[in-house]
Amino acid sequence: xxxxxxxxxxxxxxxxxxxxxxxxxxYSDWEMIIVDDCSTDQSSExxxxxxxxDDRIKYFKTSFxxxxxxxxxxxxxxxxxxxxxxxxDSDDLxxxxxxxxxxxxxxxxxxxxxxxxxxKINEQGIQNNRVIKAPKIVDYxxxxxxxxxxxxxCVYDSSKTGKLYFNNQGHEDYALWLEILKKGYFAKxxxxxxxxxxxxxxxxxxxxxxxxxxxxNIYRENENMSIIKSIYYxxxxxxxxxxxxxx
Numbered sequence: 001x002x003x004x005x006x007x008x009x010x011x012x013x014x015x016x017x018x019x020x021x022x023x024x025x026x027y028s029d030w031e032m033i034i035v036d037d038c039s040t041d042q043s044s045e046x047x048x049x050x051x052x053x054d055d056r057i058k059y060f061k062t063s064f065x066x067x068x069x070x071x072x073x074x075x076x077x078x079x080x081x082x083x084x085x086x087x088x089d090s091d092d093l094x095x096x097x098x099x100x101x102x103x104x105x106x107x108x109x110x111x112x113x114x115x116x117x118x119x120k121i122n123e124q125g126i127q128n129n130r131v132i133k134a135p136k137i138v139d140y141x142x143x144x145x146x147x148x149x150x151x152x153x154c155v156y157d158s159s160k161t162g163k164l165y166f167n168n169q170g171h172e173d174y175a176l177w178l179e180i181l182k183k184g185y186f187a188k189x190x191x192x193x194x195x196x197x198x199x200x201x202x203x204x205x206x207x208x209x210x211x212x213x214x215x216x217n218i219y220r221e222n223e224n225m226s227i228i229k230s231i232y233y234x235x236x237x238x239x240x241x242x243x244x245x246x247x
Contacts (some may be wrong), residue, residue, distance in 0.1 A: 001029050001030060001031060001032070001081060001083060001084070002027070002029065002030040002031070002082050002083075002084045002085075002086050002099050002119045002155065002178050003031050003033060003076070003077075003080030003081060003082030003084065003085055003086065003090070004022060004030055004031065004033065004086045004087070004088050005030045005033055005035070005072075005073050005076035005077060005080065005085065005086065005087050006018065006032060006033065006034045006076070006087075006088050006089065006090055007035055007037060007072035007073050007076070007089065007090065007174075008034050008035060008036045008037065008039060008043055008044075008047065008072065009036070009037040009038075009039050009043070009065075009069075009072075009090070009092045009149050010039045010040060010041045010043060011039070011041075011043050011090035011091055012041040012042045012043045012046060013091075014090060014198065015046050015047060015090050015091075015093035016044055016046055016050075016219060017093060018088065018089075018090055018092060018093060018123075019032065019034075019047070019050050019057065020085035020096060020134070021088075021093040021094040021095075021096070022088065023050075023054060023076040023139070024096045025094070025096055025097075025098065025099050025100070026096055026097050026099075026100045027099040027100035027103060029095075030056060030082070030086075031056050031057075031058060031080070031081060031082060032056060032057045032058065032088075033060065033076040033079050033080060034047050034057065034058065034059050034060070034071070034076075034090070035060045035061070035062065035072035035073070035075045035076045035197055036059065036060070036061040036062065036066075036097070036133050037062050037065050037066055037069075037071070037072050038061065038062055038064060038065040042146055043051065044059070044061070047059050050060075051114065058079070060075055060076070060079060062075065064205075066208060068168075069089065070099050070166045070167075070169075070172050071168075071169050073087065073166050074165045074166055075166055077163055077164075077166075078163075078164060078165075080158075080163070081168065082158075083157065083158055083159050084102075084103070084106070084155050084156070084157055084158070085155065085156050085158055085163070086099070086154070086155040086175075087152060087154055087155075088152055088195075089151070089152055089198075091198040091200065092152040092195060092196060092197055092198055092204045093121075093195065093196040093198075094194060094195050094196075095192070095193070095194045095195065096118065097192075097194075098194040098195065099155075101116075101190050101192060101194065102114040102116070102141065102155050105190065106157050107158075108186075108188070110184075110185060110186050111185065111186050111187070111188050112156055112157050112159075112160045112161050112180050112181075112183070112185035112186070112187070113138075113149065113154060113155070113157075113177060113180055113181070113185065113186075113187035113188070114154075114155050114187070115134065115149045115150065115154045115155070115187060115188075115189055115190075116134075116150075116153040116187065116189060116190045116191070116192050116193065116194035116195060117131060117132060117133045117134055117190075117191070117192060117193045117194070118131070118132055118152065118153050118193060118194065118195040118197050119131045119132070119149050119152075119193050119195070119196050119197070120132065120196075120197050120198075121196045121197070121198050121199070122198070122199055123198065123199070123200050123201075125196075125198070127196070131193055132150070132197075134148040134149065134150075134189050135148060135185055135187070136189050136191060137187070137188050137189070137221040138186065138187040138188075138189070139181055139186055139187075139218075140178065140181040140182050140184075143177060143178055143181055143187070144178070144219075144223070144233055145233065145236045145237065145240070146236060146237040147171070147173070147174040147237070149173075149174075149176065149177050149187060150195065150197060151173040152195045152197055153194055153195045154173070154177070156180060160185065161180050161185070164176060164179060164180065166194075167222070169214065169217065169218070169221075169222075170210060170213070170214025170217065170221075171211060171214040171215055171218060174215070174218060175218050175222050177225065178218070178222065179222070180210070210233065210240060215233075215234050215237050215238070216231070216234045219233050230245035
């Protein structure tokens with residue numbers, strides 16, 4: 001089973017289409033765990049309306065608003081029953097064959113992460129042919145040079161890694177991918193465009209200055225690199241992010 005983890009906060013405009021992109025998956029053995037970070041709009045009511053007709057959709061709520069997707073994602077991982085842990089934010093979309101395509105790549109015992117290329121869309125869902133392509137295969141050393149694994153495309157195999165959780169830090173998804181690949185596993189790209197990532201002005205990661213410090217902190221604190229090495233890898237990552245931002 002795939003356990004799809006979806007943090008939710010004030011996404012009444014988008015959550016229906018996000019859920020529907022999961023319901024139409026060609027691979028049907030999944031559960032969608034939606035964790036509401038105390039939304040103040042109609043998001044929760046929309047989710048509950050889908051639950052009445054599909055018991056694979058599950059709803060949980062944080063006890064107080066955490067202000068980031070980290071806590072909701074970790075609650076989702078804790079509640080997950082599936083072997084494969086997938087991530088889909090409440091405003092992003094999947095291609096209908098995403099899970100079915102990714103499953104076959106896990107047959108390789110050295111592969112713990114499977115991801116894909118993705119397309120950027122704006123808040124209104126308009127496509128402008130902004131496709132972000134990633135390398136076909138990524139190991140720990142290659143990932144140190146920049147996060148090429150989009151969270152909305154990523155699945156990890158908990159039977160190989162155990163259940164792993166996000167740290168409470170900036171760019172927490174990048175830190176988790178590094179943790180997994182540092183164990184000697186590989187991440188493979190299906191080579192397909194399997195997700196649509198919605199670019200929103202109010203997103204947490206939209207402040208590029210903060211992202212620089214987040215990445216530097218990962219190298220220094222998580223990966224225990226020297227100051228010089230941390231600056232070096234931060235510069236490489238920043239350069240790649242700059243070109244991806246304008247893609």
